[in-house]
Amino acid sequence: MWRIAGHLTRGLAMIWAVTTFTFVLIRLMPGDPVQVQYERLIAQGMTPDQAESATAITYGFVPHGPMWKQYLEYMWGLAHLDLGVSVESQGVPVADRVFGALPWTVLLVLSGILISFLIGVVLGVVAAMRRSTMVGHGLSIAGSLLHGVPPFVIGIVLAALFTRRWRWFPSGGHFNGDEVSPGFYYDFIGDVAYHAVLPAASFAVASYGGWLLAMRSSVASVLGDDFLLAAELRGLRPFMRFRYLARNAILPLFTVLAISFGLVFGGSIFIERIFNYPGLGMLLYQSIGARDFSMMSGAFLLITAAVIVANILADVLYTVIDPRVRRQA
Amino acid sequence: MNMGVTIAGLTVTYGDLPAVKDVSLRLEDGTITGLVGESGSGKSTLALSLLGHGNIASGSVFIDGVGDMSKMDKGALRAVRGAKIGYVFQAAQNSLNPLLTVGKQLLDLAKSHGVRDVRGAHPLLRRMGLDPDRVLNSYQHELSGGMRQRVGIMFALVLNAHVLVLDEPTTALDMITQANILQIVREVHADRGLTTLIVTHDVGVVAEVASRVAVMYGGRIVECGSTKEVLANPRHPYTRGLINAIPRLTGPVDVAKPLPGTPPTLGTIPAVGCVFRARCPIRMDVCSAQEPEMIDDVACHAVGVTAK
Numbered sequence: 081m082w083r084i085a086g087h088l089t090r091g092l093a094m095i096w097a098v099t100t101f102t103f104v105l106i107r108l109m110p111g112d113p114v115q116v117q118y119e120r121l122i123a124q125g126m127t128p129d130q131a132e133s134a135t136a137i138t139y140g141f142v143p144h145g146p147m148w149k150q151y152l153e154y155m156w157g158l159a160h161l162d163l164g165v166s167v168e169s170q171g172v173p174v175a176d177r178v179f180g181a182l183p184w185t186v187l188l189v190l191s192g193i194l195i196s197f198l199i200g201v202v203l204g205v206v207a208a209m210r211r212s213t214m215v216g217h218g219l220s221i222a223g224s225l226l227h228g229v230p231p232f233v234i235g236i237v238l239a240a241l242f243t244r245r246w247r248w249f250p251s252g253g254h255f256n257g258d259e260v261s262p263g264f265y266y267d268f269i270g271d272v273a274y275h276a277v278l279p280a281a282s283f284a285v286a287s288y289g290g291w292l293l294a295m296r297s298s299v300a301s302v303l304g305d306d307f308l309l310a311a312e313l314r315g316l317r318p319f320m321r322f323r324y325l326a327r328n329a330i331l332p333l334f335t336v337l338a339i340s341f342g343l344v345f346g347g348s349i350f351i352e353r354i355f356n357y358p359g360l361g362m363l364l365y366q367s368i369g370a371r372d373f374s375m376m377s378g379a380f381l382l383i384t385a386a387v388i389v390a391n392i393l394a395d396v397l398y399t400v401i402d403p404r405v406r407r408q409a
Numbered sequence: 410m411n412m413g414v415t416i417a418g419l420t421v422t423y424g425d426l427p428a429v430k431d432v433s434l435r436l437e438d439g440t441i442t443g444l445v446g447e448s449g450s451g452k453s454t455l456a457l458s459l460l461g462h463g464n465i466a467s468g469s470v471f472i473d474g475v476g477d478m479s480k481m482d483k484g485a486l487r488a489v490r491g492a493k494i495g496y497v498f499q500a501a502q503n504s505l506n507p508l509l510t511v512g513k514q515l516l517d518l519a520k521s522h523g524v525r526d527v528r529g530a531h532p533l534l535r536r537m538g539l540d541p542d543r544v545l546n547s548y549q550h551e552l553s554g555g556m557r558q559r560v561g562i563m564f565a566l567v568l569n570a571h572v573l574v575l576d577e578p579t580t581a582l583d584m585i586t587q588a589n590i591l592q593i594v595r596e597v598h599a600d601r602g603l604t605t606l607i608v609t610h611d612v613g614v615v616a617e618v619a620s621r622v623a624v625m626y627g628g629r630i631v632e633c634g635s636t637k638e639v640l641a642n643p644r645h646p647y648t649r650g651l652i653n654a655i656p657r658l659t660g661p662v663d664v665a666k667p668l669p670g671t672p673p674t675l676g677t678i679p680a681v682g683c684v685f686r687a688r689c690p691i692r693m694d695v696c697s698a699q700e701p702e703m704i705d706d707v708a709c710h711a712v713g714v715t716a717k
């Protein structure tokens with residue numbers, strides 16, 4: 081319980097830091113975007129009062145007046161999940177856009193991580209058990225080969241191969257709106273998966289090697305533990321001993337899992353751009369290009385929040401499977 | 410049930426190097442035998458070979474009514490381990506899965522051996538002064554060293570094994586707990602009519618619980634016999650050295666004379682001649698040329714000379 085409270089406190093502190101940072105960024109940017117919009121609206125024929133309130137809706141604070149007052153208004157809006165409205169597509173609330181994009185990014189990130197985690201862990205176990213055979217060496221090499229290559233490089237290669245060279249996979253979008261309409265049925269889910277395969281695979285291909293190497297060394301270290309020898313000397317069935325081994329070996333990987341969520345979420349900016357996949361990262365990318373600062377800060381905020389939530393979830397998972405932590409809590 | 414153990418000409422190797430070399434020893438049914446020697450002398454390797462573990466290069470380990478552990482296949486070994494012969498680790502070693510409760514691991518043990526009923530654990534734990542319900546619901550990290558050791562003994566005996574092997578069961582425990590564990594070993598041994606081997610580097614432990622003793626050095630048994638006789642009248646210079654190294658509670662401290670030198674490691678055990686000669690106060694020329702044979706329960710050229 082205390083651990084989770086600690087996480088929440090740290091998480092809120094982080095969100096506060098990020099939002100304050102974006103506020104400062106928006107206010108102090110060279111060429112002050114708030115002022116720019118205000119002047120543009122006036123140039124379009126609005127009265128100063130109209131322009132001021134329109135700008136206030138966009139950013140969540142009145143553009144003129146003391147800085148601390150603007151900051152408080154901004155924070156007050158955020159506390160009510162009011163992220164302002166988009167500068168670029170006028171009138172569209174930022175909250176609608178970012179929360180609409182979020183599930184798609186979560187889909188990519190989650191499936192990418194889970195696939196690479198599963199593949200890496202299984203291969204890591206095999207690599208550790210067959211350490212001194214060709215299979216073991218081969219796997220270790222395969223693991224280190226792509227380890228450290230950033231996902232976007234893999235993404236570019238996959239996109240070039242499978243959407244340009246061979247047109248096996250679609251070159252963008254969540255699903256093909258002409259053929260399927262959203263709903264919980266086979267064709268739609270299939271089409272969504274079809275569109276998500278390559279971006280998710282980019283994450284998976286880039287990170288399975290890390291899991292493989294981590295799991296291999298973890299298994300190797302647990303294999304030397306006395307309790308496994310003890311289990312053998314008690315005549316425990318081989319599959320039970322394997323279960324003991326696997327559960328103990330996978331445990332330390334969960335802490336890494338939390339970190340990897342953050343990295344992969346950050347990496348989604350590039351991946352979604354490469355595959356033209358409209359998620360949170362794509363939104364952030366576009367808003368940067370359009371100097372759409374309210375959208376930028378909204379997307380940024382949500383990515384931060386998602387990473388924090390992922391950290392908390394990973395920690396809860398850890399607590400569930402490790403009794404040494406569980407009983408302390 | 411008659412379940413003595415006969416070890417004959419046993420050699421156990423790590424790689425090419427023998428950690429146990431040509432050892433013959435009989436554990437009489439119903440006795441506690443102490444296996445004593447400095448760290449690195451091959452005691453654990455020998456103890457593990459009783460369960461058919463390790464690379465047994467030659468020789469045999471025959472358990473009466475069970476068979477030769479050195480020749481069994483994996484399946485047969487698995488059935489015997491835990492059911493006919495129990496092994497207890499040193500308390501400081503983690504012999505339990507840290508992620509499962511004692512009770513859950515007990516069920517795994519039962520399932521592995523096709524046993525349905527493990528309620529025998531309750532009286533056994535109570536007999537050792539533990540609260541069964543509490544212990545079975547605990548994880549390893551919630552148990553003290555002494556409790557772990559009792560749980561280890563419970564695991565070794567709950568399926569009614571008749572041969573019990575304990576490897577340094579009191580090392581790393583405080584004095585009071587040590588005495589407690591030894592008391593328990595003595596009691597369950599007597600209750601259940603076991604054949605027990607207790608491995609230790611501490612001659613005091615042997616004196617306290619074992620009726621027979623085997624002294625090990627450099628992978629060889631150099632002397633064995635009844636504890637009383639060997640301790641009162643040690644014949645091998647290594648046994649004498651071990652006994653003289655014990656500090657007495659009474660009398661001046663300087664009576665204790667630590668053995669000079671250090672025991673050999675696997676790579677430095679001499680291949681020919683007596684393995685103890687480098688540290689031996691009474692070495693002779695023959696000691697470097699020829700390995701002494703075990704005659705009348707002692708393997709020493711000097712002893713042979715005086716007897717002649």
Ligand SMILES: Nc1ncnc2c1ncn2[C@@H]1O[C@H](COP(=O)(O)OP(=O)(O)O)[C@@H](O)[C@H]1O
Pocket residue numbers: 423428446447448449450451452453454455673674675
């Ligand atoms: N797994 C192993 N691999 C290689 N050498 C080992 C291994 N286990 C023990 N040895 C060596 O074998 C010798 C005997 O070890 P051991 O049986 O543990 O002695 P003891 O229990 O008397 O301390 C030592 O020299 C030790 O270094």
Ligand SMILES: [Mg+2]
Pocket residue numbers: 449452453454576577
């Ligand atoms: Mg040992």
